[in-house]
Amino acid sequence: MARSNPIALRSLISEIGPVDQVGIEERVAKYTTRSIKKASKVQALKLAVSMVDLTTLEGKDTPGKVASLCLKALHPHDDPSIPSTAAVCVYPRLVKHAKKLLRGSSVKIASVATAFPSGQAPLATRLAEVRAAVSDGADEIDMVISRGAFLAGELALVQDEIAAVRDACGKTTLKVILETSELETYDNIRAASFLAMRVLRPGDFIKTSTGKTSSNATLGNNQVMLEAIRDFYLETGTEIAMKPAGGIRTAKQAIQFLIAVKETLGDAWLNNARYRFGASALLNDLVRQLAKEKTGAYQAPYTLSEASGSY
Amino acid sequence: MPAKRPNNPARELLFGDLWEYDPAPETAPAHIAPRYDLFINGQFTAPKSKKWFDSISPGNEQKVSEIALANEADVNAAFAAATAAFSKWSKTSGAERGKYLYRIARLLQDRAREFAVAETIDGGKPIRESRDFDVPVAAAHFFYHAGWADKLAYAAPGRTLAPLGVVGQIIPWNFPLLMLAWKIAPALACGNTVILKPAETTSVTAMKFCSILQDAGLPPGVVNIVTGAGDTGTNIIHHPAAAKIAFTGSTAIGKFIQRTLAGTDKRLTLELGGKAANIVFEDAPIDQAVEGIVNGIFFNQGHVCCAGSRLLVQESVADEVLRKLKMRLRHLRVGDPLDKNTDIGAINSRKQLEKIQELVKSGVQEGAEIHQPACKLPKRGFYFAPTLFSNVSLSHRIAREEIFGPVLSILTFRTPEEAVEKANNTPYGLSAGVWTDKGSRILKMSTELKAGVVWANTYNKFDPASPFGGYKESGFGREGGKQGLLDYAQIV
Incomplete structure (x- = not known):
């Protein structure tokens, strides 16, 4: 397994171009000054x-x-104009239970696999987990990459593993979690995005994080990945989808992420086949804000729980 | 270096109307009076000329207010007040002067929203910029110089600083309130008194600022604001009581002022035009460079003396940069300056709009390739779509003359030496930008570029502590920092 190549990362960054931290954070700060009101707000919340x-x-x-x-997920609110969510995301063991309730609906079942969240299990074990989740009925698999291997310069190994998981998925959509907080730099996040995209199929996702580390999706790493998707699309024509996960708790944040999508990738990515939010508490705030837009008043705090564990 | 793979030019992204932002107009009241008199000796005073002229909002061409037209007698009255005030103000302790400056800064912050809206209505810049840049940075300049007022002894160690006297200050229309702050704050910190003339088209925030001076209890005559056109400015320059003239504006007027002052003992600082080079090397972070290029040229509709109006891009990445720039332009929002989502507002005046149109026409005629995004411009008001020119050569007018509008000329280079050569091939020398991942190259370029400010991997960054000013025909003297302070004092 000694495939470490000390210059692999450097030459990949050199090929795809570096990212300037100050510049990208300044860019995303502008998204937060956009003012989304009235009908455009309601549309964004439902989206x-x-x-x-x-x-x-x-x-x-x-x-x-x-x-x-x-x-x-099926009925976020009694208001029929509020849509279902895109998917539920659970551990593999629970896929078959979700399947019972969601069969025939538009809500997909996503399952984290590949020894989530660390990925520190033998490849055979990880692949077996993917196959089990798929055979239980998962529509989407969220895998983690081997961050240790990436940081050690074993880029080929990382990419081969992604390809192996993709093959194990069959027709199931794959989401590749980069775990941005462990990659740390924007250069690394961009490099890992390209590494993954080059072996993914159109409609597969790259995803920021597991939600299990202290720092998760931010407008900054979201932007780096959106720009990687854009550059990859312009170069190859392959449309890769994006999923920021963890840390997006409020409707206001979600709208800022959507602004980033609109102004970076455009209309073709403003749908749930191309963009997802991995979140638990967010849904309640979206619904709360929608009710507020409709009635002009916030509902009592006990109507929708703040706690992510209460559905 | 990597040869970047050329993208398929046919592939495009769709920036459509699937999800449109609703209008989000800033509705806070601007409290603009229907008519403004002159501010002389701490009082609003009707002009002896008995004349007023209209100030027009460039966003919708509607009349905003009537502004007093100061004639020679009015300017004389202002100088008399400033001269009388100087004897006491110059002897006021630094700590005491600093107190007034702090008060002004805080009052400006308290009324920040109101001033931002007024600035946008009167000048046409997007509310996002007046709210997030002009007003906060103006307040920051007062805070910064308030701190200097009682520490002047440390600005020239071992020596003593003394004020100059009555200072005549003439400011432009692109950053009306901010330029006022850049001028007034250091002058007061050093113990000078001031006659300030705002630009003809943008006097409203300066006149509103007078009410802050009153609220701050600034002694009468320390700051006098006279409004008017060129003749009013000429009266200020000619006045024998002026110890110093500070001017920000066009190079042509700057030269006129310098000729006029020749042979007098008046001091002079000039901050004039520019034709800055923004230099992008092939190893630069391209997306952030594109963002910086956009910020460099389209900030304040390009009405910025240090605007990065000449893009010098290394040949190997020229196609990629142009393509990404065109893509970025497609989602810049041009329109109502008061809308919080507007990125590019209105051109300041019809005269300036016509100048931009004329220069853009010359660019097309001289053979440069024009690129403009399809954007709907409002029917009323002065608007110009953001414009790129590729295939520009150094001899084109659009590469030599200051356009002062949202128009970028793109030139290419092959080696660092060629980049420096082209960047310096201009009568101006105010600012420049360098984009590269290589730190040592930044340092080398910054010593070779003949520009007062060199930004590295960013553009249009301002801080009161950082001196700003030019080389060559971009003027002399500095504003901000210790250097800017010393331009308002004599060492005795």
Whole structure:
């Protein structure tokens, strides 16, 4: 397995171009000064609801918890104009329970696999986990890359593993989690994005994070990945989708991420086949804001729980 | 270096109307009076000329207010007030002067929203910029110089600083309130008194600022603001009581002022035009460079003396940069300056719009290739779509003359030496930008570029502590920092 190549990362960054941290953070700061009001706000909130991968990834998850998660995903609110979420996201063991409730609906079942969140298991084990989730009915697989291998310069190994998981997925959509906080620099995030995209199929995703580290999706790493997707599309014509995950808790944040999509990738990415939010608490705030837009008043705090565990 | 793979030029992104931003107009009241008199000796005073002229909002061509036209007698009255005030103000302790400056800064912050809206209505710049840049940085200049007022002894160690006297200051229309702050704050910190003339088309925020001076309790005559056109300015320059003239504006007027002052003992600082080179090397972070290029030329509709109006891009990445620039332009929002989502507002005046149109026409006639995004411009008001010119050569007028509008001329180079040569091939020398991932190259370029400010991997960054000013026909003297302070004092 000694495939470490000390100049692999440097030559990849040199090929795809570097990212300037100050510049990109200045760019995304402008998104936060956009003022989204009235009808455009309602449209954005509903769009964001339709993009949520409603997630529960806890050791204490049970079939009962997943059942209530699925019902929430199907009917986020009594208001029929509020759409279902894009998917639910659960551990592999719970896929079959979600399948019972979601079969025939538009809500997809995503499952994290590949020894999520660390990825520190033998490849054969990880692939077996992917196959199990797929055979239980998962529509989408969220895998993690081997960050240790990436940082050690074993880029070919990282890419081969992604390709192996992709093959194990069959027709199932693949989302590749880069775990941006562990890659640390924007240069690394851009490099890892290209590494993944080069072996992905149109419609597969790159995803920021597991949600299991201290720092998750930010407008900065979202922007780096959106620009990578854009450059890759312009070069190859392959449309890769994007999923920021973790840390997006409020409707206001979600709208800022959508502004980034609109102003970087344009209209073709403003749908849930091309953009998702990996989140749990976000859905309640989206629904809360939609109700506020409709009635002019916030509902009582107990109407929608702040706690992500309560569906 | 990597040869970047050329992108397929046929492939495009769709920046359409699937999700449009609704209008988000800033609605805070600007409190603009229907008519403004002159501000002399701490009082609003009707002009002896008995004349007023209209100030027009470039965003919708509607009348904003009537501005007093100061004649020679009015300017004389202002100088008399400033001269009388100087004897006391110059002896006021630094700590005491600093107190007034702090007060002004805080009052400006308190009324920041109101001033931002007024600036946008009167001058046409987007509210996003007046709110996030002009007003906060203006307040920052007062805070910064308030700090200097009682520490002047440290600005020239071992020596003593003394004020100059009455200072005549003439400012341009592109950053009306900010230029006022750049001028007034250091002058007061050093103990001078001031006659300031705002630009003819943008006097409103200067007159509103007078009410802040009153609220701050600034002694009468320390700051006098006279409004008017060129003749008013000429009266100020000629006045025998002026110890110094500070001017920001066009190079042509700057030369006129310098000729006029020749042979007098008046001091002079000039901050004039520019034709800055923004230099992009092939190893630069391209997306951030594109953002910086956009910020460099389209900030304030290009009405910026240090605008990065000449893009010098290394040949190997020229296609990629042009393509990304065109893409970026497609989602710049041009329109109502008061809309919080507007990126590019209105051109300041019909005269300036006509000048831009004329120079753009010359660019097309001289054979440069024009690129403009399809954008709907409002029917009323002065608007110009953001414009790129590729295939520009150094002899084209659009590469030599200051356009002062949202128009970028793109030239290419092959080696660093050629980049420096082309960048310096201009009568101006105000600012420049360098984009590269290589730190040592930044340092080398910054010593070789003949420009007062060199930004590296960024553009249009201002701070009161950082001196700003030019080389060659971009003027002399500095504003901001210790250097700017010393231009308002004599060492005794």
